[in-house]
Amino acid sequence: MRPHPVQPRPYTSRALFSRLWQSYLRPYWLLMLLAFLVMMIEGSTLGLLSYMLEPLFDRVFAPGGSGALIWIGGAILGLFLIRAVTSVIGRWLLARVNQSAASEMQADLVRHLLTLDAGFYQEHSPGKLIERVQGDTMAAQGAAALVIGGIGRDLVALVGLFVVAILIDPVWTLAALIGAPLLLLPAMVLRRYLHRKAMQTREQAGLRATRLDEIFHGIQAVKLNRMEDYQAGRFHRIVKAIVRAEVKTALARAAMPALVDVITGVGFFAVLMLGGAEVAAGNRTTGEFLSFFTAMALTFQPIRRLSDLAGQWQVAEASLQRVFTLFDTQASGKRPATSRQRPPPGAPEIRFEGVTFAYPDRSVLDGLSFTAEAGKVTAFVGSSGAGKTTVFQLIAALVEPQAGRILIGGVDTQEMSLFDQRALLASVSQDASLFDETLRENILLGQTGTDPARLAAALADAEVTGFTSALPLGLDTPAGPRGSALSGGQRQRIAIARALLANAPVLLLDEATSALDTRTEAAVSAALSRAQAGRTTLVIAHRLSTVKDADKIIVLDQGRLIEEGTHEGLMAKGGLYAQLQQAQLRD
Secondary structure (H helix, E strand, C coil), rough: CCCCCCCCCCCCCCHHHHHHHHHHHHHHHHHHHHHHHHHHHHHHHHHHHHHHHCCCHHHCCCCCCCHHHHHHHHHHHHHHHHHHHHHHHHHHHHHHHHHHHHHHHHHHHHHHHCCCCCCHHCCCCHHHHHHHHHHHHHHHHHHHHHHHHHHHHHHHHHHHHHHHHHHHCHHHHHHCCHHHHHHHHHEEEEEEEEHHHHHHHHHHHHHHHHHHHHHHHHHHHHHHHHCCHHHHHHHHHHHHHHHHHHHHHHHHHHHHHHHHHHHHHHHHHHHHHHHHEEEEECCCCCHHHHHHHHHHHHHHHHHHHHHHHHHHHHHHHHHHHHHHHCCCCCCCCCCCCCCCCCCCCCCCCEEEEEEEEECCCCEEEEEEEEECCCCCEEECCCCCCCHHHHHHHHHHHCCCCCCEEECCCEEEECCCCCHHHHEEEEEEECCCCCCCEHHHHHHHHHCCCCCCCHHHHHHHHHCCHHHHCCCCCCCCCCHHHHHHCCCHHHHHHHHHHHHHHHCEEEEEEEEECCCCCHHHHHHHHHHHHHHCCCCEEEEEECCCHHHCCCEEEEEEECEEEEEEEEEEEEHHHCCCCHHHHHHHHHH
């Protein structure tokens, strides 16, 4: 069974925020509470400021009221100081919450992705996954700030301002809100539109990251095949699509505050006509009207921010949906976290019993059964696509069998944890994968406390010492992206040293010396022969001359075992192995 393709699932807004809260925001509830309280204080200052204008105009500016000027002026200055301090503190607290939650989400997402099997990575490009880990988590990180800023500051500010307005005149307040119901239908339409556009933007961002990953990792192929203009054109088309989606999203987000402005303008006009007439008739004071008018004017920014909040939440919701969809994707196998059984110490026997494996578009292994004897060398040969590499992937648990069993040391691999199964293996492939770290780190792979004598022996056996001694930094020389600072032969020697140092009971060799020159190949082959002693060794060979000395040779064709035996026995039989051998000799 293979993992389902990662398609965004129909989470509700409530479910998304609830999961975000439980998983990442809840540990910071105290900081969020403090930010909420601080922003409530910031929001309440607007109502107090508008309220202070009535005594300012009706008492201070009235004849004989100059004595209160210092007190009213000092109070207004104090409000602005409180607003400035609370604004800084609130944003600082929210920044801590946002950055901490986003970094934890990224770390958890990477940790989860590392548990998924090879089939998942065949369906999902590195660029799209990078965009999920970086772009989507960063786009989602502002969700807490949106809610706290919207409720703690802007909603409290609106409540305070409307309380002031109602205390002055409830009728004027109703007149100011006369057009508010007209916002409901446009808000619903824009919400759906923004969600759709936000999802499109995130998908296009994934395509952009994929294209960049392909260009930079395939830069030599791009240059050798004169594909610069072609790749630049493809990237340009993706970027243009992102621009179109972003512009439409920005337009939709701007539409709601614009509608709010229009409706607010209608309300202001109604208040001006109604309140202005009452002031002119002497029924209301100038201070009351200015205080009310100021309260309504100060509602502009909170209302605009709250109206934009829906748009911002749709963007964050789209990213959260994509992130949690990844979290809910599970590996195809169901391995125990802790092994229920482990093979006994020493070189184990490896046995396949009726193992079947297929990709959606083709069958790879069809009821394959064989035994690789403990402590012996078993070689796999066959034409391209026969299933040799898949056998190695199954042994390494990079993919899981869809039928049949794999036993290592008599233990069904389904009873073992992935960690324990892979701890039995050391591998060297023709595609020596190196990280953009030092040579030492590429060999140790995170091991600590390694005996320097063992490391030196592994380096010498793998013929690594010969070229590292000529490097100014020696083993501390950076390998470059994907080992690009080294030649193919040097990369393979590093991989061989890594395998020798691992000292695992099972050794997997996939054309381990294919990138070496003749002299180095002879020396490294001798080292590998010594390393095979006391280990169960499985070898994939395209050059049949390298497996003549194997204890057993298994010939595969279209996922089935055709014949097996020693080199001499298979040659005498005159079957497929003999035909492959003769074809290579002719070549």
